[in-house]
Amino acid sequence: MLRSSMRIRLALFVLLPAFLAGGEAGAARIKDIAAFRGVRPNQLVGYGLVVGLAGSGDSASTQFTLQSMSAMLEKMGVTISPEEIKVKNVAAVMVTADLPPFSRVGTRLDALVNSIGDAKTLQGGTLVLTPLKGADGQVYAVAQGPVATGGFLVGGGSGDKVAKNFPTVGRVVQGATVEREIPFQLNQKEELALSIHKPDFTTASRVARAINEGLAAPVAQAIDSGTIQIQVPPEYRGRVAPLIAQIENLQVAPDGISRVVINERTGTVIMGENVRISTVAIAHGNLSVEIKQTPQVSQALPFASGGRTVVTQESQTMVQEGRAPLQIVPTGVSIGEVVRALNALGVTPRDLISILQALRAAGALQAELEIM
Secondary structure, eight states, rough: OOOEEEOOOOOOOOOOOOOOOSSSSOOHHHHEEEEEETTOOOOEEEHHHHHHOOOOOOOOTTTHHHHHHHHHHTTTTTTOGGGOOOOOOOOOEEEEEEEOOTTOTTEEEEEEEEEEESSSOOOOOOEEEEEOOOTTTTTTEEEEEEEOOSSSSEEEOOOOOOOSSOTTTEEEEEEEOOOOOOOSSTTTTTTEEEESOOOOOOHHHHHHHHHHHHTTTTEEOOOSEEEEEEEGGGTTOOOHHHHHHHTTTHHHHHHOOOOOEEEEETEEEEEOTOOOOOOOOOOOEEEEEEEEEEEEEOOOOTTTTOOOOEEEEEEEEEEEOOOOEEEEEEEESSSSHHHHHTTTOOOOOOHHHHHHHHHHHHHHSEEEEEEE
């Protein structure tokens, strides 16, 4: 007799708490939590053509590719109607790049190439000279060069295809050249503004205090939760770059609100350092469902006409609910105590997610609950 059983259980997961005894979190450099206003990259975009594809380009139904080919050839002295172009070795693409701050004419950049037609792959193609424009419509760089896709698409005559990564997206390494600079007179600044990536009044106050202590002068003040205004000291007038370098490397302990992040798909729970719980009584039961299937053989009677032997499955379902006495979880004053109190309940991570949601609803979880 064959037996097969299937037990439905809660999935296991890994709990990743931060066991910190208390106090401020680890210090970080100012350059990792904030950025100076105006010192940022700018996005560039352009429309171009990739040529040299081995029959894997856009089809004849992609009208904008044919029109682009006709316009490009006309600029080179070849007049041809888009209806007469039947090539499949060309693909229309959008080209994007990031223009770093303080980029000078001649600086080389990487350009990202994305197919916008029905091309199968950009492998082996070459991007034709493409102007890259900023948000103001001005051309700041031009891109041209071979496209590296980092993937491939192989197909057989029977229709079978094997693809790796995304062959319709590629990169032209160092293929864009800066042709126009963005004017920014850094050394003429008498005042700087520092923007915090995650605005917080406590963090802003600590950053301003760290700058004043590091420069030994009251030059910084927090304007709001995300902005620190800095007056350039007289000794740094005309040479602001060394001042920025000194400020960026100052150490600050960033602060933030208490938060518990839950990913119900994977059963992951992440708790911040400042998460606290109030004293509560919790009872949480476990439900176990067991399904057993036993094959039963049914045989026809002797000398029966048209009879045959069949096998049927007999199912038996058992449901068992575990005992869950009411337990008191004491107030936790640190993340370590909170984790130990929750682990004392002996629940699985999936159960812990439900408990945390119930604690938040009861007002006993002193933190924000974020579900991914």
